[in-house]
Amino acid sequence: MIDPDVLMKTASLSKTTIATSSNRFLRLLDTEVQDTVRGDNDVDREDRGNTPSISKVDDLIHKVFKSNPEKAQIEAWMKSRVHPQALFATLRPGKSTTKLDNDPDLLLWFKLVAAFRAKKGNKAFSDLDLYHLLLKKNSAEELNILFESFLKTGGLKDLGKSMQKSLSGSWMSKAIKHETSPTIVYDTLRLREAGTKLGDSPIFHQWLSYVQKYRAQERNHWFGDREMLDLFRKTMPEDDVVTLLHLLQNVPGMKNHGDAMQRLMFLSSKTSRKTMSDVWLKYDVSPEEVWKILRLAETNMDALNINAMFHSVVQDVPDLKLFAENMQTNLFQKCLQLEWDPKAVSSMLAIPYPTSALHLPKSDPIYKTWEAYTLYFSERKGGVLLLNKVKTLLDNDNPIGALTQL
Numbered sequence: 001m002i003d004p005d006v007l008m009k010t011a012s013l014s015k016t017t018i019a020t021s022s023n024r025f026l027r028l029l030d031t032e033v034q035d036t037v038r039g040d041n042d043v044d045r046e047d048r049g050n051t052p053s054i055s056k057v058d059d060l061i062h063k064v065f066k067s068n069p070e071k072a073q074i075e076a077w078m079k080s081r082v083h084p085q086a087l088f089a090t091l092r093p094g095k096s097t098t099k100l101d102n103d104p105d106l107l108l109w110f111k112l113v114a115a116f117r118a119k120k121g122n123k124a125f126s127d128l129d130l131y132h133l134l135l136k137k138n139s140a141e142e143l144n145i146l147f148e149s150f151l152k153t154g155g156l157k158d159l160g161k162s163m164q165k166s167l168s169g170s171w172m173s174k175a176i177k178h179e180t181s182p183t184i185v186y187d188t189l190r191l192r193e194a195g196t197k198l199g200d201s202p203i204f205h206q207w208l209s210y211v212q213k214y215r216a217q218e219r220n221h222w223f224g225d226r227e228m229l230d231l232f233r234k235t236m237p238e239d240d241v242v243t244l245l246h247l248l249q250n251v252p253g254m255k256n257h258g259d260a261m262q263r264l265m266f267l268s269s270k271t272s273r274k275t276m277s278d279v280w281l282k283y284d285v286s287p288e289e290v291w292k293i294l295r296l297a298e299t300n301m302d303a304l305n306i307n308a309m310f311h312s313v314v315q316d317v318p319d320l321k322l323f324a325e326n327m328q329t330n331l332f333q334k335c336l337q338l339e340w341d342p343k344a345v346s347s348m349l350a351i352p353y354p355t356s357a358l359h360l361p362k363s364d365p366i367y368k369t370w371e372a373y374t375l376y377f378s379e380r381k382g383g384v385l386l387l388n389k390v391k392t393l394l395d396n397d398n399p400i401g402a403l404t405q406l
Contacts, residue, residue, distance in 0.1 A: 073108065074115050084113045084125050085133060107153065114159045127166040131203075132193040140200040169206035172213070182211045182223045183231065192235045199244050205251070212253050225260040232261075238272060241265070242279040259293045266294060267365045328369075332376045342374040343403050358399045374402060381406065 077087070088109060117125055134143055147167075150160025175185060186192075186207060194201045214223060232241045242265065248258030265272045280290060335345065346356040349366050357370035371394055379387040386405065393402040 074112060077112050078115060078119065084109070084116055085129070087112070088133065107156075110150070110159065111155050114155060117159075122162070127163055128190050131163065131166070132190060135194060135197050135201065140197070140202060144202075167202050169202075169209070172206065172210050175210060176213045176217070179214070179217065182207070182214055183227065185210060186231050192231075194235070196236045196240045198232070198235055199247055208248075208251060208254060225257050226264055228257070229261040229264055238265075239275050239279060242276050243283075246279060246283055246285070259295075262293050263295070328372065329376075332373055335373060336377065336380060342370065342377050342406060345373055346370050346403075358403075362397070371399075374399075374406075378406060 113125060113130065131143065134146075138146075144167075147160050147163040150156040150163070153160070189203050189207060191198060191201070191204055191207060194204065198204050211223060211228065229241070229245075232244060235241075236244070242262070245258045245262050245265070248254045248261075251258075262276065266276055285293075340348070346358050349357040349370055357364075357366050360367040362368075362371075374394070375387060375391060378390040389405050390402045393399070393405065
């Protein structure tokens, strides 16, 4: 079961903080929650770490699945040092066309799992271990039906209750109370293991709900669309990420964020743009909808954000490069008329997140837009002399110093 007490408060999203917080809440796992992560004890190293020979597993399968009665089968397996995961990989229960809850080999394997957990503890083969293993070859809906059937199956009722509780999302209330970083929660729930089936997992949808609650709170740290996209990209191939972002339009409260992440992907590279075009065509996304997703018709402050995107895209097309430069110049002229200085623009570009463009990587299109406007502003306000001073500071990775000159 997933216990909310494992989700610790964190004040920043630095790699050091994430690693420290992750280790901290793993140390604080109590008896109820230790099945949310793989154990790091002697049992785990002994049974999961050693890869048994093919002949050993084959002999074990013969003893377990050919012997009679069931009690003798389980006893034969428990005397071995083979982890349930290794047995599952060799036996491949559920490989037939039989429904999961009617597959005799699979049901026996689950009883072996229950016996293994009863002897060595749930953390030796956790609910999340079990769920992500099964999700690789089955749909989330099939697994829900399977776990429901456990409640009516002798020897599997406790396992069924544990799995259902782990999938219930009961961890969220205390996690939000402690303001646990969504990145830490994502890793703790081991959502990367869902791979291309991430969107099917109920645990993932609970996590999305958690992210929305987390964002709604006032705090000194945040979790933006850029951070969410980064997690998705580490979970699955890029074309599957685009598909997931497209499907997020149907998740309550996620459409705007899904569109924002599509815009971020569109900015990242030519390859990403090609991938996105292919996925949009696959799902019959109209040109009008793509126009809305990319927000190419936005004006005023939003235009600064879109300028970074549109300028980046058309730069790839030689015939449109001059057009992109002219568009950017016209936009900067409007900003200057509104008396927006680079400091104000740096914060506006980062909306809705409590940061500024100064803190983004130099390769980020938003940072590039801010840098271009800063140089434009400097030359208009102080001529070539001021422009050269500001440019030197920017070239030396000192944007804050550049602002002090304006």
